[in-house]
Amino acid sequence: MNGITGSTALWYASRATGVVSLLMLTAVVLLGVLVNRQGRLPGLPRFVVTGLHRSVSLLSVAFVAVHVGTAIADPYVSIRLAAAVIPFTSAYETFWLGLGAVSLDLIAALIVTSLARAHISRRVWRGVHWLAYAAWPVALAHSVGSSTDMQRGVLLWLAVGCTLAVAGAVTWRAARAAREVPRVKRAAVTLAQAARRPREAGLR
């Protein structure tokens, strides 16, 4: 195949949106970890980090939708709509596409519960949100496994980079959580710190 023709456009669109989706889902996980630990991005207030996490999540849904839609529409391989949603029912690349269906379902659950957050209990929302840590590795495995392009060259390095970033963020989160001050002691800890250095401890 040379270049993008009418018959290959959908195939390329599916691959390209797949790669962008992986990058965006990685960003969503990184931002999610930051939001959870009340971290900041340099020069941005916390609410911007929260807003960014939400906006990038919704945007990545759009890319995932195009990725799945073009894959189904592409006549080169036959993937039925059901196979994109129900794991391991695809005739083509049963296992690797099955992982894609699993992550799609998990992401759908995350998005739906987050959009309906005001109407469901916080505990349910939190429980479902933990699935993010399952959805991301499954999506990565699907990307690397079903795409021969991603097994070498620049795209392989991209996959490795994403993996290192998420692994780093999760480690950072676990370390921060371990050092967390219990709520009942927070004010007392701040008071002790403020007493040690009353002037320098400026509020921002």
Added chain:
Amino acid sequence: MTYAAARNLARPTPQPAAQPAPGAPGGLPRLLPGRGAAPADLRSHLERHGRPPYRGQSARLIPVLQESGLTGRGGAAFPVHRKLTAVIEAGPRPIVIGNGAEGEPASDKDKALLRIAPHLVLDGLQLAAEAVGARSVGLYLHRGSGRPEQLRAVLAERAAAGIDRRPVEIIDAPARFLAGEESALASRADGGPARPRFKEPRVFERGVAGRPTLVQNVETLAHLALIARYGARWFRSLGTAGEPGTMLCTVHQTDGTRQVVEAALGTPLRDLLALDDRASAAGGSGGSSPWASTAQAVLVGGYHGAWLPAGQAARMTLSNAALRPAGGFVGAGVLVALPADRCGIAETARVTRFLALESAGQCGPCFNGLPRIATALDELAGPRPDPQVRADIQRWAGLVQGRGACHHPDGTVRFVRSALQVFAAEIERHARGRCTAPGAPPFLPLPPGAPATDADWS
């Protein structure tokens, strides 16, 4: 703790000659029995007021409450009929909880009312439950205060006499300042920690067990029980047209005594506190001052309230209409006259430290900001503070205001800001290395052993 029906405090608004309801008690006190009388047992309560006048149907009491103009006596002064209506409209199977968790260390009035007139509170609880059609009824009380045990015995007595239509469950509150906050109450009643949550959805829309929940202060319920019996006109025969009725106040005099007093809204503060309108926050120069026993300032509305110079307070009445323009409010009726031989800044610093440690530790601006404000006030209370400290406090106050899930940061900031204003002369004295009352014993009350930094929230 002592209580009294403040004499000469009734300032009835002009009334038609006819009594609003036959047999209705006139004048003060309404809630508490007369001075020196024993706590009302069931027999004396029934002799005085009779059985609760059930209406036989929900919502029937609401127009009466609307006409009475009764507002919540827990501090927020929200119209009671509107809350009841909102609960009814929010959905089926509502829950009613009487709030007797009085976390404010300077307030005794709910504890006194529950001890002396528990039957009025419980009548009000039953009538409120009937008015919104609630089957589940609770009463929220601080554990360790003796109230849960006392109220259980009272409830058993009422059950035996067949007075209560709904069983009342006692819910215990931890000994925290914020435990009586409405959403903290809902969380505790759900079996969780007594920590406030964000305002939306409101507790009356979705509270305990996700059901519409009516939370009313115990004093509000006692007034409700009397309005149900003697009518709206009787209730309005005391108080002002805009703020009718009476309220219980915890009054702290300059000599260190504290008393629970029932007063009509609109009563001049100088009838409640010994105030001299010539006195000012300038204060004296120690124990030998001619103003030693007079007040230099008055704290209205408790530790989330505001300081007023004594001279200004002496011209005010017990009403939000009078106090709001001056930055104060009646709140839950705490009135403290600070004697001239005390340091207002040192007192404010000590209480602010307590308030900072009572943060629920949930919202950053609160658990980071209040301790820093408290530390800066500590420095301001000492000799020759850094000239920058006052500006720091003002700046931090602006940063925490309006940024908590509950009103704790806002209330604390109001208290601190009013102190910076009212005790400005004292701050200047500290800048010169002097103080009105170096080493004076604390005046504003705090719970023994407070602040209890790791006390339980559940």
